[in-house]
Amino acid sequence: MSMIPTPVIADNNPYRARYLANQKMKPRNAFERVAWQFMRYSGLALVFLALSHWGLQHLINSVHDLTLDATISRWGIAGQTATLEIWFWRAYYAVLLGLAMMHGLNGLRQVLYDYFHYRPLYWGFMVLSTVLIVFVSVAGLAVLLLGVNAAATGAAVVR
């Protein structure tokens, strides 16, 4: 039989008592668990969303074909009623935008947490980058929902 003696966990073991006390006192860190799961599942979703967007814009089409008209055909013109097709593109880009920004913000949080051990510096960078990312995301969502501002081009085309 086994030569290794089995450790006896006595009820009066002070370490075990402290461990059990900690278990009761500390709430389980739900945020980190949810963030960990979110990174995996949003990452898998983004493989399809981001790579399909990349393939569409850089392999099937190319950046050299990108015109304002091409953008209008997907996002519509501000002030005009959007077709079902335009709403499909808007939804696709909104999901891609939201997931990518949240995935990126959490990834940045992990990197900053690892390398900025001086917590005020970590929090400073976190607040700055969160404000920046939220600002850019809201601007991106706005253009998706409103459409291209064709009136500002000077040559407004009615489609």
Next chain:
Amino acid sequence: MGTLLTILRESLRYKGREAQWLWLFHRVSGLGILFYLLIHVFDMSLAYFNVPIHEEMIALFKTPLFSVLELAMAALLIYHAVNGVRVAILDLRPELWVHQQKVTRLSLMVTAILTAPTVVIMLIYTFNANFGHVATAITH
């Protein structure tokens, strides 16, 4: 600055071998993609808020310098996607951990296999956009 050098040196010296380097490059590529994402979404949002600057930025993205950056972006994105699938699947299915070493190399191979044709296709587009008139002049 000294801290930054320590981070870089220790990240490379840590004897995690291939998996460690993939982890490091996953971080670097992720930060690069986030940086690009912010510029890209800001630029596209100007299609509502300031169309002339939006069009100027799009014109800038068509210049040869940005075509080179675009190739780098493609490689970063494909690597981050392929390696991310590896991380996600292994993390969510612990019974697959016995295959870690094989899958590590597989992720690099799949990245190379997907990146090579992408780079070729994008180079053809860039060539046509910059020198297309030369090729047309020769063939006609």
